[in-house]
Amino acid sequence: MKITFPHAGNMYVPIKVLLETIGICYVMPPLCNKRTLEYGSTHSPEFICLPFKIILGDFIHGIQNGADTVLFCGGLGQCRLGYYGDLQTEILKSVGHNVKFICIDLTFMTVKEIVEKIKPLTEGKSLGKIIKAIACAIWTVFRVDKLYRLASYTRCREVVKGYTDNTMKEFHTRVQNAKGYKAIIKEINRAMRTLKTLKIDKKAKPLKVAIVGEFYVALEPSANLDVEKKLGNMGVEVHNTLSVSHWIMEHFIKRNLPVKSKNTPHEAGKEYMRTDDIGGHGLETVGNAVLCGRSGYDGIIHLYPFTCMPEIIAQCTFNEIQNKYGIPIITLILDEMSGEAGYMTRVEAFIDILERKRETSKPVMDKKCGMNV
Amino acid sequence: MLTSVATASKVVYNKGCCISENLPVIGLPKGLFYYEHSILWESFFKILGFPVITSEDTNKEILDNGIIHCSNETCLPVKVFHGHVYSLKDKTDYIFIPRYTSIDKNEYTCPKFCGLPDMALLNLKNKIKVLEVKLHIDKDTGLTFESLKEIARILGVNYQDTIEAFQTAIELFHEKKQEISRVNCYNQVRDLKKRAVSVLGHPYVIYDSYLSMKLIKKLKEKDIDVYTPLNLDHKTKRHNAYPYQGKAFWEVGFENLGSAFTYAQDKNMNGIIYLSPFACGVDAFIIEFIERQFKDRYKVPFLKLTIDEHTGEAGFDTRVEAFLDMIG
Ligand code: SF4
Ligand code: SF4
Numbered sequence: 001m002k003i004t005f006p007h008a009g010n011m012y013v014p015i016k017v018l019l020e021t022i023g024i025c026y027v028m029p030p031l032c033n034k035r036t037l038e039y040g041s042t043h044s045p046e047f048i049c050l051p052f053k054i055i056l057g058d059f060i061h062g063i064q065n066g067a068d069t070v071l072f073c074g075g076l077g078q079c080r081l082g083y084y085g086d087l088q089t090e091i092l093k094s095v096g097h098n099v100k101f102i103c104i105d106l107t108f109m110t111v112k113e114i115v116e117k118i119k120p121l122t123e124g125k126s127l128g129k130i131i132k133a134i135a136c137a138i139w140t141v142f143r144v145d146k147l148y149r150l151a152s153y154t155r156c157r158e159v160v161k162g163y164t165d166n167t168m169k170e171f172h173t174r175v176q177n178a179k180g181y182k183a184i185i186k187e188i189n190r191a192m193r194t195l196k197t198l199k200i201d202k203k204a205k206p207l208k209v210a211i212v213g214e215f216y217v218a219l220e221p222s223a224n225l226d227v228e229k230k231l232g233n234m235g236v237e238v239h240n241t242l243s244v245s246h247w248i249m250e251h252f253i254k255r256n257l258p259v260k261s262k263n264t265p266h267e268a269g270k271e272y273m274r275t276d277d278i279g280g281h282g283l284e285t286v287g288n289a290v291l292c293g294r295s296g297y298d299g300i301i302h303l304y305p306f307t308c309m310p311e312i313i314a315q316c317t318f319n320e321i322q323n324k325y326g327i328p329i330i331t332l333i334l335d336e337m338s339g340e341a342g343y344m345t346r347v348e349a350f351i352d353i354l355e356r357k358r359e360t361s362k363p364v365m366d367k368k369c370g371m372n373v
Numbered sequence: 374m375l376t377s378v379a380t381a382s383k384v385v386y387n388k389g390c391c392i393s394e395n396l397p398v399i400g401l402p403k404g405l406f407y408y409e410h411s412i413l414w415e416s417f418f419k420i421l422g423f424p425v426i427t428s429e430d431t432n433k434e435i436l437d438n439g440i441i442h443c444s445n446e447t448c449l450p451v452k453v454f455h456g457h458v459y460s461l462k463d464k465t466d467y468i469f470i471p472r473y474t475s476i477d478k479n480e481y482t483c484p485k486f487c488g489l490p491d492m493a494l495l496n497l498k499n500k501i502k503v504l505e506v507k508l509h510i511d512k513d514t515g516l517t518f519e520s521l522k523e524i525a526r527i528l529g530v531n532y533q534d535t536i537e538a539f540q541t542a543i544e545l546f547h548e549k550k551q552e553i554s555r556v557n558c559y560n561q562v563r564d565l566k567k568r569a570v571s572v573l574g575h576p577y578v579i580y581d582s583y584l585s586m587k588l589i590k591k592l593k594e595k596d597i598d599v600y601t602p603l604n605l606d607h608k609t610k611r612h613n614a615y616p617y618q619g620k621a622f623w624e625v626g627f628e629n630l631g632s633a634f635t636y637a638q639d640k641n642m643n644g645i646i647y648l649s650p651f652a653c654g655v656d657a658f659i660i661e662f663i664e665r666q667f668k669d670r671y672k673v674p675f676l677k678l679t680i681d682e683h684t685g686e687a688g689f690d691t692r693v694e695a696f697l698d699m700i701g
Contacts, residue, residue: 090616
């Protein structure tokens with residue numbers, strides 16, 4: 001049995017740790033590949049959301065390279081993500097791939113649920129080992145996200161342009177070749193060390209921009225035209241409010257803890273949405289926008305895939321948020337045809353506005369940004 | 374049925390809960406939820422003793438106002454809904470917009486229904502006052518009662534009476550629903566002299582004569598028998614809703630998948646038309662399942678018609694004509 005899994009930003013690193021620690025054979029689809037999207041879109045319905053198409057492309061790649069099982073997530077609820085698996089199974093069947101789906105239910109994720117779901121893969125492996133692997137994977141999530149945050153800190157401040165990108169590129173190559181938890185953590189630490197020794201302009205006061213929106217496209221550079229990196233290289237500090245570690249904290253760790261705590265963006269989002277859930281990450285988007293508005297960011301970039309239902313709802317609140325908190329918001333809607341040039345011109349124009357705005361209202365910037373991830 | 378509304382509301386009146394002369398007027402927008410649940414909410418407010426005004430049938434003005442007040446990406450039915458809300462703005466004191474999340478066990482609604490009251494408030498710049506009832510049957514019916522309490526507070530009526538009114542309204546709704554399905558019950562196309570076509574899609578599209586360009590009426594005028602998801606009973610649809618039998622899915626998905634695969638099995642069904650609003654996230658899924666199954670398994674001719682605010686009636690009719698010619 002050989003499994004494959006879809007990409008979502010840096011998520012492959014912890015998944016690698018999980019599979020390698022248990023000792024499961026797998027195929028990893030290539031990172032950020034144009035072909036993936038082409039494969040995916042030719043077999044997908046036209047108006048399905050972009051993540052569906054890229055993820056399907058990942059599966060097809062994995063299957064063509066010998067995988068017979070797919071590791072994915074499912075769950076109920078309003079949004080399409082939970083139903084992805086059913087339609088993808090159907091599509092794969094029709095192009096002659098009979099694969100098994102293992103869907104981890106994200107709505108009620110617990111350690112027990114994961115152990116049970118991956119049981120077919122872990123025949124003969126001890127429970128202790130599996131639980132250890134899950135723990136290692138989760139720790140890796142936090143480490144990688146930390147590395148990403150460091151990179152977005154140095155990218156906009158580095159003295160010699162391109163160093164951060166090179167370090168990260170090298171990190172991705174090396175981590176793909178590294179095997180096992182120890183080796184992978186070593187690579188993460190190594191990249192961190194390199195970034196920490198980079199020469200940066202300590203006095204720089206870059207514009208601070210937050211990314212909010214749909215989880216997948218905010219994380220996956222091949223879906224969002226690598227906007228995070230591009231902004232960084234324009235000298236803008238980017239805070240991505242979406243991250244796997246944050247997600248795990250909210251949906252896995254907090255849920256498995258005996259004391260219930262509140263989801264901060266959700267609570268903030270209720271200023272405009274008087275409900276607990278509008279599907280997907282809609283409520284988080286609203287909440288994060290409010291939180292960023294309150295804590296001295298210069299602007300917000302809202303990313304979502306074309307036809308994404310929860311984000312269309314979230315978008316309704318932006319007029320109010322912009323007026324109330326005086327924070328400019330730009331919405332970028334992504335699909336497989338998003339022409340890069342057009343998008344970047346819009347982003348550049350947006351950054352210009354932010355710069356001009358800052359010049360006219362200087363003192364605001366001394367406030368420290370209070371957002372934590 | 375009407376008599377029971379009358380008696381029920383008289384009971385409430387006699388309890389003396391609505392004494393004021395100028396009662397607030399409640400507006401019901403004729404869009405989205407209205408097509409399935411109008412009876413429920415209309416009787417609910419009437420039993421409580423409040424005057425109810427329903428917006429007009431969709432027309433150009435309503436559509437145009439909806440377009441102005443929504444973002445471009447919003448789907449057509451939600452835009453139209455905003456137009457209805459807008460048209461009620463000056464005629465009513467409160468506009469009723471329910472918040473549906475799941476309307477049965479395992480049956481969810483499109484995310485846009487969960488955010489509808491907030492969306493309307495924000496898009497109309499808080500110029501309206503909204504009353505909402507939450508329905509999240511799959512998770513927690515307590516939410517519904519909480520929101521009923523809120524309504525009771527806002528309207529200044531007794532909470533117990535509100536609950537009673539709600540329960541009576543639900544009973545009426547079920548009675549009426551059974552009546553409709555008794556009258557329209559399909560089990561097989563029998564009249565072989567006439568052609569039979571089934572029209573599928575969201576109720577707020579196929580029964581809205583403006584959005585659907587009077588499709589059902591036009592078919593009937595051509596002496597064609599028309600079947601919709603309404604003609605099938607709940608159980609049959611759930612039973613045939615491949616591949617979601619027994620699983621969680623969208624309610625409208627169950628309705629349309631179930632109907633499509635039930636009608637497709639009928640040898641005397643001449644064709645199936647699916648009317649879908651442009652860029653509907655839910656239909657993208659449903660139609661894909663239908664098309665794939667039809668290709669592999671059933672021989673029935675299938676036409677998918679996509680509508681948006683620019684769809685012209687002439688072009689629409691031509692496509693329907695061509696389809697009818699093809700099925701003979
Ligand atoms: S949240 Fe948006 S992108 Fe994600 S499944 Fe739902 S519609 Fe698709
Ligand atoms: S189901 Fe489709 S048409 Fe209906 S509200 Fe949702 S996206 Fe719009």
